[in-house]
Amino acid sequence: MFNTILNIVKDSFKAVDFEITSEMNVNVLQNEFKKNFGLSLRIYEVGTGFAPGTKKLSDINQVQTNKNGFSIKATWKIKDVSEKFSNVYNLKVKVADINDEHLIPNDLTLGAAARGEYTKPKLKSAK
Numbered sequence: 001m002f003n004t005i006l007n008i009v010k011d012s013f014k015a016v017d018f019e020i021t022s023e024m025n026v027n028v029l030q031n032e033f034k035k036n037f038g039l040s041l042r043i044y045e046v047g048t049g050f051a052p053g054t055k056k057l058s059d060i061n062q063v064q065t066n067k068n069g070f071s072i073k074a075t076w077k078i079k080d081v082s083e084k085f086s087n088v089y090n091l092k093v094k095v096a097d098i099n100d101e102h103l104i105p106n107d108l109t110l111g112a113a114a115r116g117e118y119t120k121p122k123l124k125s126a127k
Contacts, residue, residue: 004082021069022089026060027053037074038102038114044092051091061090074111078104 026043031040033041045051053059070088078095085091095104102120105115
């Protein structure tokens with residue numbers, strides 16, 4: 001229980017300065033996200049799959065986006081991160097592990113996911 005409380009306190013102070021703006025390039029955002037949280041951020045472009053790394057967030061879906069930025073905290077649940085990107089920038093994002101192999105369950109916080117506090121799906125063995 002003490003570790004749980006300690007993790008919540010640590011998560012409250014992690015990545016305080018991680019500000020996202022509509023003028024960020026996809027690759028810059030993904031690199032900063034990985035550096036701050038130890039997780040991968042998948043950003044999708046409607047109809048084409050993954051958004052190109054050289055595009056700005058404001059250019060992805062060719063929709064007028066909110067110019068205001070926002071900060072992400074380690075205490076946010078994965079579903080809250082997805083909803084924030086959708087509401088502010090009309091973007092679909094998903095959070096995956098650091099190697100971008102497994103999606104993180106929506107009910108976990110970024111901090112818990114960064115600490116690996118979830119069960120990864122088992123990979124199918126080759127026959």
